[in-house]
Amino acid sequence: MTTGTTQDRVDVLGIHVSVTDMDHTVGTFARWIDAGERHLVCVSDMNALLHARADGELTKVYNTSGMTLPDGMPLVWAGKKAGFDRMERVCGPDLIERVMAESEQHGWSQYFYGGADGVAEQLRDTFTARHPGLKVAGVYSPPYRALSEAEDAEIVDKLNAAKPDIIWIGLGAPKQERWMAEHRDRLDAAILIGVGAAFDFHTGRLDRAPEWMQKAGLEWSYRLYKEPKRLWRRYVLGIPRFGVGILRQPPRPVA
Incomplete structure (x- = not known):
């Protein structure tokens, strides 16, 4: 397996997320x-x-x-x-x-x-x-x-x-x-x-959320509305965990 790349990454709670967009991602695949x-x-x-x-x-x-x-x-x-x-x-x-x-x-x-x-x-x-x-x-x-x-x-x-x-x-x-x-x-x-x-x-x-909800970062609320029994724990507990984590460990570039 080929691992690692020279592309920029940002450390989000210890996970190194790629700095990219759709065009860059598809170009990388090519x-x-x-x-x-x-x-x-x-x-x-x-x-x-x-x-x-x-x-x-x-x-x-x-x-x-x-x-x-x-x-x-x-x-x-x-x-x-x-x-x-x-x-x-x-x-x-x-x-x-x-x-x-x-x-x-x-x-x-x-x-x-x-x-x-x-x-x-x-x-x-x-x-x-x-x-x-x-x-x-x-x-x-x-x-x-x-x-x-x-x-x-x-x-x-x-x-x-x-x-x-x-x-x-x-x-x-x-x-x-x-x-x-x-x-x-x-x-x-x-x-x-x-x-x-x-x-x-x-x-x-x-069903996907309307595009305006996707862009506003509210797609999770649409999915929760559609599947409350399955997803309530993911979002009701996950969102506060993520927010508190970001406050305690601010995102930073990966060296």
């Missing part, structure tokens, strides 16, 4: 694919960051990734507070749509791994309908149970045989980050990227 480099990419919102900082192994995954993208306005605001005015939000659903368009032009092939039964197939059909020239090397939704070593090896062989440039992983954080770290050295694809709920947004299983 350079990696052209150069034959192999990286994993974490797409981090506030909740994922809080999970990562509480686990030393996850912190290592985020901090040695090819990129750890700021999927959430609180991370962008933290970056700007540290002096990185050019930092912008790069959220999973928007990134996957942008990369599909770029992939159609450049000939990059995709593999969709994760989601409930039928989700990966629907995602493939959705994007190939929008982008007729898009190459999708394969799809697979693994079972929720733990896999045996033989089953895992079979999946690795399946993914490598398909020869995708990018593998999109929709297992949810932090499961997808652990999976990427465990498999990065065994997979040939240039990019492994965990995008969590983006699979469900693009297949209509989840």
Whole structure:
């Protein structure tokens, strides 16, 4: 696995978040694919960051990734507070749509791994309908149970045989980050990227907040309204934890 980059990062509660925007992110992907480099990419919102900082192994995954993208306005605001005015939000659903368009032009092939039964197939059909020239090397939704070593090896062989440039992983954080770290050295694809709920947004299983709420950093409130029983703890407890943490440990550039 190729780890680390020369790009700027900002330390947000001990997690090194990439200073980037959508254009820079997609341009970086293009350079990696052209150069034959192999990286994993974490797409981090506030909740994922809080999970990562509480686990030393996850912190290592985020901090040695090819990129750890700021999927959430609180991370962008933290970056700007540290002096990185050019930092912008790069959220999973928007990134996957942008990369599909770029992939159609450049000939990059995709593999969709994760989601409930039928989700990966629907995602493939959705994007190939929008982008007729898009190459999708394969799809697979693994079972929720733990896999045996033989089953895992079979999946690795399946993914490598398909020869995708990018593998999109929709297992949810932090499961997808652990999976990427465990498999990065065994997979040939240039990019492994965990995008969590983006699979469900693009297949209509989840609704996105209005654009004005996304830009105002209020997308969390829309998701909480839609799924209060599942998400109340994440936001009611997570937002104060994040805010207090930032006050105690202000964001700063990573040396």
